[in-house]
Amino acid sequence: MNYDQILKKIDKEIKPFANEGNVSDSIHELALINPSKFGIHLVTTEKMDYSFGDSNEKFSIQSISKVLSLSYAFQFLGENIWSRVGVEPSGNPFNSLAQLEYEKGKPRNPFINAGAIVIADILVSNLKNPKNDFLSFVRNLANCNSIDFNEKVALSEKKVGFRNAALANILKSFGNLKNGVEEVLDFYFYQCSIEMTCKELAQSCYFFANGGNTYSQNQRILTESQIKRLNALMQTCGFYDESGEFAYKVGLPGKSGIGGGIMAIHPQKYCVATWSPRLNLKGNSVMGMKALELLTTETQMSIF
Numbered sequence: 634m635n636y637d638q639i640l641k642k643i644d645k646e647i648k649p650f651a652n653e654g655n656v657s658d659s660i661h662e663l664a665l666i667n668p669s670k671f672g673i674h675l676v677t678t679e680k681m682d683y684s685f686g687d688s689n690e691k692f693s694i695q696s697i698s699k700v701l702s703l704s705y706a707f708q709f710l711g712e713n714i715w716s717r718v719g720v721e722p723s724g725n726p727f728n729s730l731a732q733l734e735y736e737k738g739k740p741r742n743p744f745i746n747a748g749a750i751v752i753a754d755i756l757v758s759n760l761k762n763p764k765n766d767f768l769s770f771v772r773n774l775a776n777c778n779s780i781d782f783n784e785k786v787a788l789s790e791k792k793v794g795f796r797n798a799a800l801a802n803i804l805k806s807f808g809n810l811k812n813g814v815e816e817v818l819d820f821y822f823y824q825c826s827i828e829m830t831c832k833e834l835a836q837s838c839y840f841f842a843n844g845g846n847t848y849s850q851n852q853r854i855l856t857e858s859q860i861k862r863l864n865a866l867m868q869t870c871g872f873y874d875e876s877g878e879f880a881y882k883v884g885l886p887g888k889s890g891i892g893g894g895i896m897a898i899h900p901q902k903y904c905v906a907t908w909s910p911r912l913n914l915k916g917n918s919v920m921g922m923k924a925l926e927l928l929t930t931e932t933q934m935s936i937f
């Protein structure tokens with residue numbers, strides 16, 4: 634497969650979409666990003682790297698961090714996680730409050746904010762130094778010590794995190810948050826503020842494509858069966874109320890974030906990360922989605 638040639642073709646073909654969508658303005662710090670950035674990095678399971686554009690520039694991974702926090706928590710609790718959070722698509726925006734109330738404090742899945750806040754609570758309960766330990770876990774995946782939180786972004790989100798505070802309080806009222814609301818939200822905002830380049834993101838999430846073995850030292854962090862389950866969750870819930878559309882157009886499991894990043898995997902073949910800050914109304918990167926649709930079209934490979 635000539636990925637270099639395919640990425641060049643993608644870069645040309647997404648140009649007409651360069652002005653579609655808007656940069657997220659929900660977090661002040663993210664609104665300052667240059668909207669015309671575009672980067673893509675693909676790493677195959679044979680550890681061959683291909684990239685294009687702004688693939689070596691750091692960006693805020695935001696909700697993509699939810700697949701990493703879930704992977705870490707899965708190591709501690711295994712299947713017991715599902716007593717506190719479900720595995721069904723929500724069909725609602727990522728920060729929706731209503732469903733959580735009428736479903737009595739059990740979030741539909743770990744990728745909507747309510748579910749990710751429960752996972753954050755699990756990590757706070759199980760880690761000695763939650764933020765540091767989580768950062769070490771992430772750094773170890775691709776053996777990359779330059780991966781870090783962006784404190785400005787975390788504090789900027791904390792100032793306006795009223796909906797997340799509301800979600801955390803509803804969870805607490807139903808007994809589905811064991812630690813203090815403030816402590817869990819603090820962890821959650823830092824987790825979302827992690828910055829990576831497309832290359833670092835693709836290499837960090839390589840284990841989803843490689844049956845649970847990491848890029849760095851081929852270290853097994855989850856079993857093949859656990860990876861199968863996490864990939865299934867990404868397929869059905871990774872893009873909130875646009876998960877169906879992503880499956881239809883791209884045909885790969887993946888996860889998006891409002892920083893404009895998307896990570897997607899083809900099991901046993903590759904992990905790919907894209908970054909373009911302009912988002913559609915569902916909070917997913919316009920050019921990133923288009924680029925991945927072109928990738929599976931051009932390679933004639935998807936999981937379907």
Ligand code: GLN
Nearest residue numbers: 695696727746825890891
């Ligand atoms: N930190 C953001 C929030 O909690 C993450 C949302 C996202 O990337 N979809 O609202």
